[in-house]
Amino acid sequence: MRMMRENPIGAWLDELASAAPAPGGGAAAALVAATGAALVEMVVNLTAGRPAYAEHEAHVRQVGARAHALRERAVELAAADAAAFDAVMAAYRLPREAPDRAALIQQATAAAARPPLAVAEVAAELAELAAALPGRSNRTVLSDVGVAASLAAAALESAAVNVEVNLGALTDPGVRDALRTELTAHLDRLPVARQALDAVRRDLG
Numbered sequence: 381m382r383m384m385r386e387n388p389i390g391a392w393l394d395e396l397a398s399a400a401p402a403p404g405g406g407a408a409a410a411l412v413a414a415t416g417a418a419l420v421e422m423v424v425n426l427t428a429g430r431p432a433y434a435e436h437e438a439h440v441r442q443v444g445a446r447a448h449a450l451r452e453r454a455v456e457l458a459a460a461d462a463a464a465f466d467a468v469m470a471a472y473r474l475p476r477e478a479p480d481r482a483a484l485i486q487q488a489t490a491a492a493a494r495p496p497l498a499v500a501e502v503a504a505e506l507a508e509l510a511a512a513l514p515g516r517s518n519r520t521v522l523s524d525v526g527v528a529a530s531l532a533a534a535a536l537e538s539a540a541v542n543v544e545v546n547l548g549a550l551t552d553p554g555v556r557d558a559l560r561t562e563l564t565a566h567l568d569r570l571p572v573a574r575q576a577l578d579a580v581r582r583d584l585g
Contacts, residue, residue, distance in 0.1 A: 385455055392411075396408060401465065401469065402461075402462035402463075402465045402466055403458065403461070403462045404461075404462070404465065405538060405541065405542050406458075406461035406462075406464075406465070406495055406496045406499070406539070406542040407458040407459075407461045407462050408538065409461075409496060409499050409503075409534075409535050409538035409539040409541075409542060410454045410455070410457040410458035410461060410495075410499045410502075410535070410539075411454070411455075411458055412503075412531050412534050412535040412538060413450070413454040413457075413499055413502050413503045413506060413531070413532070413535035413539075414450075414451045414454035414455050414458070415531055416503070416506050416510070416527075416528045416529075416530075416531030416532045416535060417447045417448070417450040417451035417454060417502075417506055417509075417528075418447075418451050419524050419525075419527055419528040419531070420443065420444070420447035420506065420509050420510055420513070420525075420528045421444050421447045421448055421451065422521065422524060423440075423513055423517050423518065423521050423524050423525055423528070424440045424441065424443055424444030424447065424513075424517070425444065426517075426518045426520070426521050427440045427516075427517040427518040427521075428440055428441055428444065430518065433516065433517065433518065436516035436517070439512070439516055440513070440516060440517055443509050443512055443513060446505070446509060447506070447509050450502050450505060450506055450509075453498070453502055454499065454502050454535075457495050457496075457498050457499050457502070460494075460495040460498075461492075461495035461496060461499070461542070464488070464491055464492040464494065464495050465492060467488045467491065467492065468485070468488040468489055468492050470488070471484045471485040471487075471488040471489075472485060486550065486551060486552065486555075489546050489549045489550055490546070490550060490552075490555050490559070492546050493542075493543050493546035493547060493550075493559050496539040496540075496542035496543045496546075497539070497543050497559065497562055497563060497566075499535060499538075499539035499542075500535075500536050500539040500540055500543065500563060500566040500567070501566050502535070503532050503533075503535035503536035503539060503566070503573075504532075504536055504566040504567075504569040504570070504572075506528070506531075506532040506535070506573075507529060507532040507533065507536070507569055507570070507572040507573035507576065508569065508572055509528075510525055510526075510528040510529040510532055510573065510576050511529065511572050511573070511575065511576035511579075513525045514576070514579060514580060514583065522580055522583060522584060523580065523584060525576070525580055526576070526577050526580030526581060526584070529573045529574075529576035529577040529580065530573070530577050532573040533570060533573035533574060533577070536566065536567065536569075536570055536573065537570070539566075540563055540566075540567055543559065543563050544563075546559075547559055547560055
């Protein structure tokens with residue numbers, strides 16, 4: 381699989397739709413997060429430098445810079461998720477009589493939980509960035525702030541599903557519980573995205 385950055389979106393979606401097991405849901409969650417981050421950047425770029433929003437210039441530029449970093453990270457994680465899944469499949473393909481097969485499967489499965497967990501972290505921060513824009517950004521693109529918040533929520537929930545499917549296959553309760561604790565911390569920020577979207581919709585209505 382080519383890196384998402386090197387792949388036209390149509391070709392990447394064809395690959396996603398194919399019978400190949402990767403990319404899959406984890407990479408899709410990362411793409412959603414990247415799209416939301418790009419929307420935040422767009423709103424910032426349509427706000428910065430405009431006299432009407434001069435008092436918020438420093439704030440929105442900081443938001444835009446962080447959104448750019450999150451977009452870059454999400455694109456990286458899409459590829460990392462596919463690679464981690466391939467590693468799990470490679471472990472399962474080991475001969476059943478291999479003495480370290482079970483341990484290698486567990487190691488690969490725990491590692492496969494990491495990319496979607498990182499996507500959840502990206503999405504949680506993206507929600508906060510979207511929430512920080514209304515009232516300080518260009519009102520003509522307020523709906524795009526709402527879409528960014530909605531995508532942040534979708535990316536966070538989708539990433540959580542991909543973490544949880546790996547947690548279900550882990551036998552070490554210490555490893556499983558540590559990963560679950562991290563995920564819960566990110567999911568606790570989900571209401572920020574919901575509230576930001578609701579605020580935008582009320583304002584638009």
